[in-house]
Amino acid sequence: MRRKIPLIITFIIGVVLVTGYFVTRGPFNTLYESFSDYFAIITVFAFILGGGSLLKIHLKRVSNRSTDWPYSVVTLAGFLVTLVIGLFKVGNPDGMGGEILAAGSWLRFLFDGVYNPLSATMFSLLAFFVASASYRAFRARTKEATILLSAAMVILLGRTPVGAWLTAWMPEILGFLELPNLANWIMAWPNTAGQRAIMIGIALGVIATSLRIILGIERNYLGRRE
């Protein structure tokens, strides 16, 4: 029962959704729409599960006084304060009926003052690390690394005014070699070719995996056999 019922559920949902995509009449169409709604709702519960899991892990770390446990207190405090403000719309000028991120609300304050700067700065750190990564790639001196970095440099320069300024002296007949034109050409043709190859490869993989999941051949998501 612990493994068979999930396999039956997966089969029914998968078959209904695949059929509903092609058959746009009768019960399949209705079921397709209902299952789409149900799917979106259940996925939101995954966020709640994530929050619950975060609470469980950090409470354990605090109670066991594990290494760096004071930082877990910071995580828990940030989590609980934001959650209470968000779920009960604390400090929302329009009350429970207002927009969750209404101007002047406390959640908006947390979003603009804490969440936004933290996420933006965290991701902007990558600007420094990609610089060192490119340096290491240049040192590797392989043909592939050179192609990658040359394409990156052309795109970077071609998309900024410096690129246009650097190659503005070129005669009209060599206009296609101007960095903005070269960047546009790379984006439109070789880049599209590579992306298309990747997309087709991914699509074939997804189709095969989806079929294996629906037919119950792929069962890794059920975890270990108990």
Place this chain on the structure above:
Amino acid sequence: MDVTLQLWIDAALTLMILSFLYRDNPFYKFAEHLFVGVSAAYLMAIGFWDHLVPNLLGKLFPSLMSGVVPGAVGRSPDYYYIIPAVFGLLLLTRLVDRWAWLSRWALAFIVGGSAGFNLPRFLDSDFIIQVQSTMVPLVVLDPAGNLLWGASFSHIVLVLGVICGLVYFFFSVEHKGILGHVSRAGIWVLMVTFGAAFGYTVMARISLLTGRMEALGAWLATMF
């Protein structure tokens, strides 16, 4: 709330994260852990109000949600929505070791749903349409019948690029001889694609960094 207070918090957290450039330190760890907690709760709250309230609670208890969900007044409850509610609650049993196996039922719904949605969608947009878009003439002529060298060259690059890239991903045969050369060319095409993606990523991150520097500038301006 006070804008100046927001600027000070914004600047303090920005500096804490940037301190990682020197080395890992308690300020960075503080900001990192705060980010984890705040972002998890923020996404939960948004998910609750944007999806659960209108799509589940508003359907099951319309009269109770009339002040919160627009259009819920006078609507009769749709009891079919008990199904996702039950599956959603089953998903949460993963937090209780004894009942964790029940969460597989909900997981099966999610996995089956993803497979059911993805199979036709990928078949249509990422396979058929991509293959169709690659079927372009290799020799491009203008209306007068003259050969357009640039367009023809671009089309050849596109078709050969896709074929070479696909050959690289074809692992059923060993990449030796002609297949090895074609696969090698496929790697070069993929490297150009990764290079373009790399270039765009660098630009996006630098633009984020510029935004942060502007925020720090605005904070400094409040002091002078």
